[in-house]
Amino acid sequence: MKHxxxxxxxxxxxxxxxxxxxxxxxxxINGLNYRKDSDYYVFSSRRLFTIRRLLYLFSEIPTFNKTMNAKDVIQIINTNIKGKTVFRIKESMAKDIILRSSSFGRRERNWNWIRGVWGSCGSLYLPKSGYYLVIRLPENNSIPDRLQSILKSAGFSIGVRKRIKTRELILRNQQQIVTLLSRLGFVRTTLALEETAILRMMRNRANKLVNCDSANINKSLAVAQNQLQTIKKLETQGLVETLPEHLKELVFLRKENPSATLGELGQFLSRPITKSTVKYRWRKLEEVLRK
Structure with missing residues (x-):
């Protein structure tokens, strides 16, 4: 998962x-908690790389390039407040961004916007079984409803869980997670996730085969043990010598091959027989013992 x-x-x-x-x-910006402070909007994030991405994006806006440096737009206040980095943006600039998101948010499937939301509050988890993508949004505006509506309209089966001051949008279907990451432009991540899914599937299949083989071995050993006990009772009562040759041969072969399966036992006979025929002959031996 770390990889x-x-x-x-x-x-x-x-x-x-x-x-x-x-x-x-x-x-x-929409995925972060923020507060108004004088002429600024103050934001906080545990993800320093989110601020790096913001600086990169601001540097690509022509109007900002001509008038100021991106670092003048984002002013870092503190880098260690309960593990969070706190920064601020001038009110006029922040308002322009917030108003912009309000207007284009009505348009469905703005994947650029969703990529930004993901970067500020999205997470991907791979527990021992299953897959788990979650976007934790502040519950202080209409953004959770908007994002939920967009994703549902795009065909994603979104689960919702409300927390204190946040709302979690959850995606658990592996194929849908791959589709969403692909639409956000994460090609390498998508390939890595699909590779992980294939490895998991192969590992699960191998485990099932091992468990199935183990169960079959245990079952065969239990059957063999019961048959050996039947033979012991037949010998105690002196009935083995009275048996027909084909049953007597089966008794001797079982004693010589105590761990063989019924199918293997049938093939060891001088005239090989099927597994079902071996079962039939053992029922005959049990009938002899009951009489």
Whole structure:
């Protein structure tokens, strides 16, 4: 999982921007908690690479390039407040972004915007079994409803879980997770996830075969043990010598091959027989013992 996580975030951080970059910037901002402070909007994030992506995107806006440096737009206040990095953006700039997201958010399937939201509050987990993609959004605006509506309209089976101050949008279907990551432009991550899925499937299949073989071996040994006990009772009562030759041969072969399966036992006979015929003959031996 660590390997896949590194691929995912490295790809998100370095993926080429798609115009208009303001869409992805708005998505990142929409996925963060923020508060108004004087002439600024103050944001916080545990993901330092999110701020790096913001700086990169702001540097690609022509109007900002001409008038100011991207680092002047994003001012980092503190890099260690309960594990979070706190930064601020001037109110006028932040408002423009928020208003922009309000207007284009009505358009369905803006994957640039969704990529930004994912980068600020999305996560991918691979527990021992299954797959788990979650986007944890602040429950203080209409963004969760908007994103949920967009993803559902695109055919994704989204689960919803409400937490304190957040809403989680959850995707558990492996193929749908691959599709979503692909639409966000994460080619390397998609290939790595599909490779992981194939390896898991092969491992599960191998485990099932081993478990099945183990169960069959245990069953064969239990049957053989019961047959050896039947033979012992026949010998104790002096009945073995009275048996027909084909049953007597079966008794001797079982004693010589205590761990053989019924199928193998049938093939060891001077005249090989099928597994079902071996079963039939053992029922005959049990009938002799009951009489």
């Amino acid at each position: 896949l996580e590194h691929i995912l975030w490295d790809e998100w951080l370095t993926i080429p921007f798609i115009k208009p970059v303001e869409d992805e910037i708005a998505g990142i």
